[in-house]
Structures are given as structure tokens and as C-alpha cells.
Amino acid sequence: QKEVEQNSGPLSVPEGAIASLNCTYSDRGSQSFFWYRQYSGKSPELIMFIYSNGDKEDGRFTAQLNKASQYVSLLIRDSQPSDSATYLCAVVKGNQFYFGTGTSLTVIP
């Protein structure tokens, strides 16, 4: 079983819609959760992190963490074509950092 699982997609949403990206993790002892965005040919950039159950909002992005169900999600409101990228979920447990394989998002104008 993989530490972090993501649906590879591709996920397509129309411009202006809400994009919902999901990630599950296997170890209940995981402590920190991150979302990175990676444009094609570029390196990942950190979008958000969340440590506690519930929602955390930053601009058009909302991270949601549910430790009981072991999932973390990222909502992107008012999706823009510039949001088209691969989104990586990452989980930290102790001193180990685990990345998912990423979900490809395409926002259609």
C-alpha cells in the first residue's frame, strides 16, 4: 500500500468552476500535509500546508483535512486556465516526506 494516493486524472473543469483534488494517506501517525503545484517542465511549488482537522483557506485555495478518514483535499475556487498543472499531495510522518504521484488538472477556457 502506498503512503499517499492520488487519482492521476486528468481532471478537467471549465473556467470559473471549483476544482476538487483529493488525496488519501495510509498512516494515521502522519503529522503534516502539503499541496504543491507543478507546471509542465518546472519544479514543484508549495501552495498550502495544513496540520489540523478542518479547513484552511488561502485566497482561491482551500485545504481540507480529515484525519479520521485519512484524506486531505484541495479546492480551487474560480478556476483559471493558469491553474492547469499537476497537483502533488505530500505527507510528513516523523522525518519522512511522502509525495503522491500527482493529479493533472486542466481548466478549460
Added chain:
Amino acid sequence: GAVVSQHPSWVICKSGTSVKIECRSLDFQATTMFWYRQFPKQSLMLMATSNEGSKATYEQGVEKDKFLINHASLTLSTLTVTSAHPEDSSFYICSASPLTPGLAGYTQYFGPGTRLTVL
């Protein structure tokens, strides 16, 4: 804040030569640095984790004699691909963390990557 640079951004070399890639944390001290490799349309693959002043920890299947990592200071780590071959052509990305693993806020900031092409 939390800027990581890499040099060079791209390099083309002949088969059999060695290539050194530098990773620097510009505005923080990095206790831990990571090296990844990514092939086209594939996910990140962790190669090794390095801590300043100690030997790097390599992931299974990564040849430590081929991929030499030196984390000489809290702001600089280098990856040397020795005797490079065409199959080593890839996108190499480093990342750095300003904090010790296990602490709240421990995260990775990525460099812009180095594209290596071996002819």
C-alpha cells in the same frame, strides 16, 4: 523567503563525463536537502536525503557511487553524476528544508531544477 536555487538550469554533456549540480538555499539554513529525479510525464522520484556534515542516505536502487552527494554547508549541497550515460538524462530537482524533521513547519522548498541531457 525560502528560496532555493540550482545551477546550472540545464546542461548537455557527452557520455562518460561527470556533471556537478549545485543546490543552494538563499535565505535560510537548510538542515536537510533532498535530491529528486523526474522523467517526462512521470512523478518525482526521491534519490537521496542529505544532512549537513554527514553522509547522504540513498533510496533503494540509487547507486551512491554514481550519484555523489556532498552537503558541505548549511546552504549548499551538490550532486555529481559520474560517468554520465544517455539513460541518466532527466530533470534533477533539489529541495531544502529550513527546519529539523519532526518539528511543526517542516516542509520542503524546491529549486527550479536542472535539465541534464547526455549525448
